[in-house]
Amino acid sequence: MNTKTLNVGIIGLGAIGGGTHLKYLQSLDQVKLAGVCDLVKEKADSMAEQYKTDAYYNYQDFLEQADLDAIIIAVPHFDHPAIAIEAFKRGIHVLCEKPIAVHLNDANRMLAAYESAKLQYPELVFGLMFQERTLPYYRKVKEIVESGELGRLTRATWIHTEWFRSQTYYDSGDWRATWAGEGGGILTNQCPHTLDMYQWLFGLPNLISGHAHIGKYHDIEVEDEVTAYFEHDNGMIGHLIVTTAELPGTNRMEIIGENGKLVLEEGRLVFTKNPISMLKYSNETDQRFSDMKSERIEIEVETVQEQNAHLYVASRFFNRLLTGAGQLVAEGWEGPSSLVLANGIMLSSFTGQTITVPFDTDMFEAKLKDLAANSKFVKKQVKPVPQDEDMSKSFGSKA
Numbered sequence: 599m600n601t602k603t604l605n606v607g608i609i610g611l612g613a614i615g616g617g618t619h620l621k622y623l624q625s626l627d628q629v630k631l632a633g634v635c636d637l638v639k640e641k642a643d644s645m646a647e648q649y650k651t652d653a654y655y656n657y658q659d660f661l662e663q664a665d666l667d668a669i670i671i672a673v674p675h676f677d678h679p680a681i682a683i684e685a686f687k688r689g690i691h692v693l694c695e696k697p698i699a700v701h702l703n704d705a706n707r708m709l710a711a712y713e714s715a716k717l718q719y720p721e722l723v724f725g726l727m728f729q730e731r732t733l734p735y736y737r738k739v740k741e742i743v744e745s746g747e748l749g750r751l752t753r754a755t756w757i758h759t760e761w762f763r764s765q766t767y768y769d770s771g772d773w774r775a776t777w778a779g780e781g782g783g784i785l786t787n788q789c790p791h792t793l794d795m796y797q798w799l800f801g802l803p804n805l806i807s808g809h810a811h812i813g814k815y816h817d818i819e820v821e822d823e824v825t826a827y828f829e830h831d832n833g834m835i836g837h838l839i840v841t842t843a844e845l846p847g848t849n850r851m852e853i854i855g856e857n858g859k860l861v862l863e864e865g866r867l868v869f870t871k872n873p874i875s876m877l878k879y880s881n882e883t884d885q886r887f888s889d890m891k892s893e894r895i896e897i898e899v900e901t902v903q904e905q906n907a908h909l910y911v912a913s914r915f916f917n918r919l920l921t922g923a924g925q926l927v928a929e930g931w932e933g934p935s936s937l938v939l940a941n942g943i944m945l946s947s948f949t950g951q952t953i954t955v956p957f958d959t960d961m962f963e964a965k966l967k968d969l970a971a972n973s974k975f976v977k978k979q980v981k982p983v984p985q986d987e988d989m990s991k992s993f994g995s996k997a
């Protein structure tokens with residue numbers, strides 16, 4: 599039996615770092631908390647005292663001095679790349695919060711640093727916290743899509759508006775919902791899971807048309823309501839509707855194939871199955887309309903999860919470090935795909951044009967820099983996040 603203990607550190611002790619990751623780490627047998635790091639000294643000190651570990655106030659000192667095997671990065675997204683790159687240089691494994699980065703150029707820099715560090719540290723692991731991939735309904739949807747049972751896919755429409763955020767939420771961090779501090783709104787903060795899931799299920803489209811509304815329902819300078827249209831190489835079209843301003847929110851995923859329709863909504867997964875392919879029927883029937891009788895099948899999904907989703911992702915990551923084997927929930931190289939969607943939708947919205955994938959990533963980075971440099975937005979007074987806040991409310995329903 600492998601008796602090694604991993605020295606793990608957390609950088610960023612806010613809502614997710616302090617509120618979620620720190621709490622479960624203690625339950626893991628072969629993991630030792632080797633220190634905590636936050637720019638805010640009081641926060642680092644108080645967490646270090648509570649968890650009986652050392653406090654650090656900047657990540658360079660932490661990476662240099664704390665004898666770390668691995669880190670969890672839980673700071674605002676713009677800082678993910680710099681911290682990950684410094685860790686890779688030292689052979690320290692990284693589990694990075696979503697999104698991997700704000701824009702594709704930064705994500706590609708991280709991956710290049712990872713590949714180059716692997717020449718010296720071949721076992722180096724880079725994982726991402728896309729914990730929604732572990733949720734039972736989504737896993738079942740993926741299984742059905744991959745089984746080919748739906749036949750040729752024609753349309754995927756996802757209305758995912760369960761990401762409600764109040765003005766108080768936006769006012770709870772000076773970096774939040776600003777071009778300079780966050781680099782985007784719902785697509786950058788709440789929807790990386792939705793975007794990752796879309797590409798995980800259907801792959802990337804080759805055309806993106808995006809319509810983003812900036813600060814439509816909140817006093818913010820970034821997008822809080824987005825509708826996107828996608829076209830895929832195989833002819834499938836996709837729609838994504840997301841906002842942080844709907845109550846009650848909706849989570850409805852419709853996947854249509856020639857053999858029927860799969861709908862996930864309100865904890866129900868229903869497959870309405872055609873007796874023959876719609877395409878075959880359409881070509882061969884002598885009827886002008888349809889008299890096809892489809893069968894409605896409610897698919898049972900085992901919804902009991904053994905572990906909290908974040909803990910599950912982290913356990914798989916630590917298991918890989920301990921055993922050198924086993925699959926991660928999401929590998930670092932999978933991170934850019936959700937940014938292709940997020941950046942592509944915004945680029946389309948900014949330019950008023952349909953975007954062909956791959957697109958000019960320098961153009962997007964330059965646009966972001968320009969928005970940050972020319973921002974006239976004045977952030978409201980920052981209301982700190984309560985330390986004991988229940989973060990599970992931030993994720994919406996489990997499907």
Ligand SMILES: NC(=O)c1ccc[n+]([C@@H]2O[C@H](COP(=O)([O-])OP(=O)(O)OC[C@H]3O[C@@H](n4cnc5c(N)ncnc54)[C@H](O)[C@@H]3O)[C@@H](O)[C@H]2O)c1
Nearest residue numbers: 610611612613614615636637672673674675677695696771
């Ligand atoms: N996987 C999920 O479901 C999930 C949920 C929430 C947040 N997140 C991600 O986690 C990250 C943090 O989000 P949050 O809501 O916890 O933010 P937050 O503002 O609550 O906390 C961020 C913390 O990082 C600290 N910090 C900032 N820059 C730092 C740096 N350079 N070095 C050290 N500490 C630094 C801040 O002082 C703060 O304590 C974001 O990228 C976000 O997208 C993921």
